[in-house]
Amino acid sequence: MGRDAFEASPEARAVFEAADDALGFALTKLCFEGPEDELRLTQNQQPAILTTSIALLRALEARAPIQPDFVAGHSLGEYTALVAAGALAFEDAVPLVHARGRFMQEAVPEGQGAMAAILGGNAELVAAACAEVARETGQIVAPANWNSPQQTVIAGHAGAVEAAGEAAKAAGAKRAVPLPVSAPFHCSLMEPAAAKLEAELQRVRFRDPVVPVVTNVEAEPNREGARIPALLRQQVTAAVRFTESIQRMVALGVDRIVEVGPGHVLSGLIARIDRKIQRSNASGKDEVIELAAALVEGE
Numbered sequence: 001m002g003r004d005a006f007e008a009s010p011e012a013r014a015v016f017e018a019a020d021d022a023l024g025f026a027l028t029k030l031c032f033e034g035p036e037d038e039l040r041l042t043q044n045q046q047p048a049i050l051t052t053s054i055a056l057l058r059a060l061e062a063r064a065p066i067q068p069d070f071v072a073g074h075s076l077g078e079y080t081a082l083v084a085a086g087a088l089a090f091e092d093a094v095p096l097v098h099a100r101g102r103f104m105q106e107a108v109p110e111g112q113g114a115m116a117a118i119l120g121g122n123a124e125l126v127a128a129a130c131a132e133v134a135r136e137t138g139q140i141v142a143p144a145n146w147n148s149p150q151q152t153v154i155a156g157h158a159g160a161v162e163a164a165g166e167a168a169k170a171a172g173a174k175r176a177v178p179l180p181v182s183a184p185f186h187c188s189l190m191e192p193a194a195a196k197l198e199a200e201l202q203r204v205r206f207r208d209p210v211v212p213v214v215t216n217v218e219a220e221p222n223r224e225g226a227r228i229p230a231l232l233r234q235q236v237t238a239a240v241r242f243t244e245s246i247q248r249m250v251a252l253g254v255d256r257i258v259e260v261g262p263g264h265v266l267s268g269l270i271a272r273i274d275r276k277i278q279r280s281n282a283s284g285k286d287e288v289i290e291l292a293a294a295l296v297e298g299e
Helices: 003-008 010-023 027-033 042-063 077-084 090-106 123-137 158-170 188-201 225-237 242-251 265-273 285-296
Strands: 113-119 141-148 151-157 175-178 256-260 278-282
Touching: 003 010, 003 027, 003 042, 003 285, 010 027, 010 042, 010 090, 027 042, 042 077, 042 090, 042 256, 042 278, 042 285, 077 090, 077 225, 090 188, 113 158, 123 141, 123 151, 123 158, 141 158, 141 242, 141 265, 151 158, 151 188, 158 175, 188 225, 242 265, 256 265, 265 278, 278 285
Parallel strands: 256 278
Antiparallel strands: 113 151, 113 175, 141 151
């Protein structure tokens, strides 16, 4: 993860080195050499994705002028957005998301929680299915990620998630796909993690963003550093309002979105939200070079 950028860009290399220093262990080696099962642990995966994303961003910034009107992220990606906006120092962000990952993993005993993607059913249908099952079972299940008009991820107690998936299909959704995750993120079962994270957030200095950050919790641009800790605490237990965030940026005049970080998942979701948005990616060295050239030429 991120090795090609590390080897090609001194700016990217500096980001990985800063992450190692901030964490006190060799995250860079873990990203490049594994072992894979250790890298997949939430407390390692979160700083690895953040570091790779910021490394790619710095490599891109070194090659082309970047002047976004807004920044946003999906779940963990909101921390990348905050670093990109100058609201959070990278050296503070890395240990913060390392702790966040650990807290989220510890919040629910393994096997008790689950997540599933409901495909082909609108938001209202999925929310109603979750509410029905929660009412009947007394367990927790709720929308966790509003990813696109026809894709909603749900989270909660494992049995309730399975039942809500069946209820959604009975109401007209096409599929309910269990997700290979280690915990039920973005639901009220994460409250123990949110409480622990709150203490960590109080130790970090947040600044006013130089670029407005469209937040997961509100799907609205935030320009106030003082509001960030409360929003990040709430984000742990609240649904990610990704669809609304994209729609809000479009309403504010956005017509091009650049996804910076490993993978193209968000670009795929954006295409399902609004196909008129021009989408670009910077997920590795070659894409950074190609995108930078296009930005320099004004494409």
